[in-house]
Amino acid sequence: MKILVVGSGGREHALVWALTRDQPTATIFCSPGNAGTGGLATNIPIPAEAIGDLLGFAVREQINLVIIGPEGPLALGLADQLRHRGLLVFGPSAAAAQIEASKAWAKDVMNAAGVPTAASMTFGDMAGAIAYIDRHAEPLVVKASGLAAGKGAVVCLTRAEAKTAAREMLEDRIFGDAGQVVVIESFLEGEELSLLALTNGTDIRILPTAQDHKRLLAGDRGPNTGGMGAYSPVSLETPELLERVRARVLEPTLAEMARRGAPFSGVLYAGLMIDAGGHPSVVEFNCRFGDPETQVILPRVTDGLFEALHACATGGPLPRLTVSSDAAVTTVLAAKGYPDRPEKGARIEIPADLPPGALVFHAGTVLAGDGTVRVNGGRVLAVTGVARTFEQAQAVSRGAAERIQFDGKQYRPDIGWREAARRS
Template sequence: MKVLIIGGGGREHAIAWKVAQSPKVQKLYCAPGNAGIAEIAECVDIGVMDFDSQVEFARSKEIDLVIVGPDDPLVAGAADAFINAGIRVFGPEKKAACLEGSKSFSKDLMKKYGIPTAAYETFDSAEDALVYLETAKMPVVLKADGLALGKGVLICNSLEEAKDGVRTLMLDKQFGSAGDRIVVEEFMVGREVSVLSFVDGKNIKIMTSAQDHKRAQDGDQGLNTGGMGTFSPSPFYTEEIDAFCKKYIYQATVDAMLSENREFKGIIFFGLMLTNQGPKVLEYNARFGDPETQVVLPRMKNDIIEVFEACIDGTLNDIDLQFEDNAAVCVVLASDGYPEHYEKGFPIKGLERFKGQNGYYAFHAGSKFDKEQIPVTNGGRVLGVTALGDNLKEARANAYEAVKWVDFENKFMRHDIGKAIDEA
């Protein structure tokens, strides 16, 4: 079959790498792709939001399956565009992708169906939000309602910080229309865990757990980013927690969406907080996480195309989802200055070291080929270096060994990815 992947980040490189292993796939395309994806797929210069060109391309190449990677196109209706054109697509329709696309929608859904989450209030007016904050218990969490590249969440320790946050989101419009409405949430204490799942509209199969590192600097300091590294599985995601989540969160979410006439087919990423009162949902994502995908897919045993097709066809219960009994750690190599101001266009050296190395992967995010066909940096997050190990400590040591293989002029990374492994 012929497959088209929409996206060009580290997540899409990991998906493409996994898709390319399927014996069902004869030809793989990616729009727009990157320098790493170009080694396993034919990259096409079509933007992720250009649905008309994507559909036209898919028709002209007689594409059998489209996989939409990023959140922006899904929330804007990418899957609908392909469905309307009669092309099979993996990813939720627009009416279901609002599970991620609107924080207030997802919070209201959880409240209505009794899914555990933090207490919250929603505001369309900065004035009303500021009045509410005067009597709110600090710290609080402010969240832009819409998509903000994973950066539209502000943790405010004082009233002044909270007021500044409201101004940043709602008045200064730092994240544009995403901040027209905000959610003010109670601050939850605990460990964050990410859990990825496949959903076929009615049934859900959990993949495995992972733990992300959002802050730019060591020690969880600095600004929020799209993610500076991750590990899988999380040692804090115990069998007891899994049983609780299966009973009160996972299937309950799928059922709630179905009840709202928003049947969800695709990936639901559960951002959980493990609190003293039990697990609670921090957020939902309607797609694979980045960089969580880079540690989850290398551990997955199944042919991913079979799983994607089962989700589309509503036959997920026929799939025996299996993962290796091992561990993976991903360290993101970024451009110094990310997530704010950074230079790009620097040659990336040492990538050949990963060729033929079993259990070591360099998943490209912000990379492209220059005129001489040399891979150069082309974004804030440049590469995700993933390594496997028999256990988390071994995987972490392997990942930090492998980051030494690669170099570019303004290479920057965190040195404490997986520090929580020692606390387990």
């Protein structure tokens, strides 16, 4: 069995780690990978969005399963190109990847399918955006419709802030082409929940829930990031909630996408807002595994993952997954200057005697010529603690994060603070 994992983040390291656990005899490649994946798989120096080169490598090596991590190559049609050449792929087509790559399209799908979501309108010009903002109560959320590395949504407490956010996207193009169309929507009250589901288009297997922490600083302060940590499970999760999400969110969304000629297979990530009554609304959809959610979800899926990914690719029935009752907490260590101007090159020191239950997933790292591991991106490491209780997992993650050293290290010591407050 030859497996190719496309990407270079902590999500991809976690996928490679889980695959080596599930398929110990498989030959695994990661393209381009990082210093962590290089210890478990063979890194291939092909960028994740170099579609032609990846296609050539996969065909030449006769890869049995390609698993695409990031949204970029999915939106560019990598899965389509691979399938056209007869290869098995875990990941949606470019048409289906619009569920993340175009928030405007996703809103249209949700509204047509009757999926609960915030009231919104889509605009490509400032005049229309301003008129809408003036007619609606604050707070409002302004979102770049295209891909913006998880940073394209701005919560605006006043109309003036909303107009500024819209202007920066539509006229100043702070997100480039991703912001040439914006979605402006009402603000949803509640608590966020990340719910990921594996699907072959019809069968659905819901993965353990997680909660992300988007803000850079403790107390949910500072700028938005790609995610500074996560934990799983979330005590908001109940059997009733999962069934409600399946029936009111996942199934109608998949049916509407298929009706539009964009059937979805892979992992559908629903970013949910759960209100005080336990009712979910969709904040956004993603067409791939979340990062850093993957780093707390996969350590809890102890059996059936590879078989499920393979079944999604073939269209076959999805197996049952075995999920541990353990808790997992991950703390992201970010580079100096992140998220605006991360600085690369700092030497990373990871102690060999981290506590039991600590897992270090690499993201923005590279193995330098002198054999040292160096910072090579904004989010550098995801330090996961796995233990029997949430409190123990939180302590393992935080303790390991404190001991890993590199110049300018940034991290949040309060990952899971909402869960801790619920339990106090």
